[in-house]
Amino acid sequence: MFENLSRRLQQTLDGLRGRGRIGEADLKKVMREIRMSLLEADVNFEVAKAFTKRVQEKALGQKVYESLTPAEQIYTIVYDELKELLGSEPKQPELKHEGNVWFLVGLQGTGKTTAAGKLARLYKSKGRRPLLVAADTQRPAARDQLRILAEQVGVPVLEVQNGEKPAETARRLREHLAKDYRDLVIVDTAGRLQIDEALMDELAQLKDELEPTETLLVVDAMMGQEALGVSRTFDERIGVSGLILTKLDGDARGGAALSARYVTGKPIYFGGTSEKLDGLEPFYPDRLAQRILGMGDIQTLMERAQAAELEEPDKAPHEFDLNDLLAQMKQIQKMGSMTELIKMIPGLSRALPQNFQLDPKATKHLEAIIQSMTPAERRNPRILNASRRRRIARGSGTSVQEINRLIKTFEETKGMMKTLAKSPRKRRGFFGRR
Structure with a gap:
């Protein structure tokens, strides 16, 4: 993007x-x-x-x-x-002690249902007790999808029945909450392939009955020019308090992200960074502006490192071996796409060629090479003579040239770590956590 x-x-x-x-x-x-x-x-x-x-x-x-x-x-x-x-300062939805009802609206295919599951996961991790409401009666698959997401997150789901009136839905919701206390209700509403009067009337009636504390418009960041009309209509007819931008990890041109907030005047609360349940992050206008201008995004990089719970190496830098390299590679993969992470490093995005993409298979090749080595070879790569390298190449399905490149990278990394270890301002951890 x-x-x-x-x-x-x-x-x-x-x-x-x-x-x-x-x-x-x-x-x-x-x-x-x-x-x-x-x-x-x-x-x-x-x-x-x-x-x-x-x-x-x-x-x-x-x-x-x-x-x-x-x-x-x-x-x-x-x-x-x-x-x-993009919104000047980062903002988040209003979250009271209890009685929070978030109403998700948007066109079909924008990712509302997935966004509902992601929100439930995010706020459950913060100590909240979410309830998902499957109010999309137009697309049966949406209710099935939300039920699956609820099971994965470990939260209950209340399903709206076909033909159920908004007043009945509100009554059933109150009864459910009386039996099972929940302090955050996330409502996944119906969408259409395009805006029509029936959709707007249906949403307006349901909103009147549920009286949500937040009405979140889910916008597909890949929509382009269409996002402006969609955002304006939803805001005028339903009333929007904030935005969620999905598919920010896509390869579209990104116009929706810059247009939707301007048109509605409402803050962008969250951005979807992947299809995984943990792929939803608070939206920071300053960080996205920095990335667009090639300034990098070191804050998000550090937060992802912390969220991935990167472990401290077990050994001192001078004992660093290929086992450590493999372990750190696997830890970094928890943080997301390597291409995206590289572009967050200040200065690097400006130096990269246009449409730069790091082949995700490359990491798999490196893993296969290291795993094809004996324990002794991993501890001491200097014993890797020509015959050993040919054996490893056959076992990993790679080439001797790839093994040579890996060893060269390893030696450079090891040398860098020794230099850091000698520094008077030595820092522990892969990303400098003290």
């Missing part, structure tokens, strides 16, 4: 680097290029026009064209406006 937009913006702004001053005409040209970058990323024209207008007004107000460092100043202005466009 956002690769093309990120690449275009970085190229445009990097074109200013090294220039002592730029003229006002040059500044307007840069704004046109930024606007085109946004439009190509499927950002709505209204949003793109307003964004570049604000950037240009700020740049002219600060007389950037007279500055000795125009590139740095424009970078700062673009970053600030991107962050503002």
Whole structure:
């Protein structure tokens, strides 16, 4: 997500680097290029026009064209406006001591049902007692899916019956809560392939009866221009308090993420980062703005490391062997896609080629190579002569060249760890946790 937009913006702004001053005409040209970058990323024209207008007004107000460092100043202005466009400050749904009812709405196929399961998992881990309500009577598979998700999360589910009136649903919900106390009710509602009057009327009636404390619009980040109309209609007809963006890990151009919040004026609470149940994260406008501009996202990287509970190595750095390398590789895999993690490292995303993707099979090959070694070979790779390497290549289904590359990488990693061990500011842990 956002690769093309990120690449275009970085190229445009990097074109200013090294220039002592730029003229006002040059500044307007840069704004046109930024606007085109946004439009190509499927950002709505209204949003793109307003964004570049604000950037240009700020740049002219600060007389950037007279500055000795125009590139740095424009970078700062673009970053600030991107962050503002995405919501400025991170926000989360209102969560009272009890009586929380969250009403999920959106078109069919946006990921509402999966989002409901993810929310239940997330808040159960925080000590809450969620209840899922399967209120999508239009698509029977949705109720089956929510039931499966509820079992995986370990929470109950209340199923709305076909033909059941909203008032009856509200009554059954009250009875259920009286018997089984729950402090967070997450309602998965019906969707359509497109907005129609019947859908809006149905949702409005159910909302009136359930009186939710939050109404969350689930938007597919891959929708593009369509997201603007969908978001505006749901907000006008139903009333939206916040957004959940799904499929942020996809390969779409990302325009929905930049358009939906602008159109509704409502905060983006969460972003879906994978289809797994743990693939839902709080949305941070500043972090996404940093990633779009190639600044990396070290905060999210550190949080994922902590969430994955990466263990401290059992051995001192000078004893580091291939068993340790294999163990650390498996730990890092808990944090998500290696390609995504690499792009979170400040500076690296700017140096990577366009559409960079790290082959997930590469890690599997490395595992196969190490697992094909004897315990002695793992402890001391220096004993790997030519015949041993040929045997390992046959056993792992790889080549001698791949084994050579692995050993070279291992030796470089080992040397780096020895250097860190000698540092007076030595840090423990894979990501520097003390």
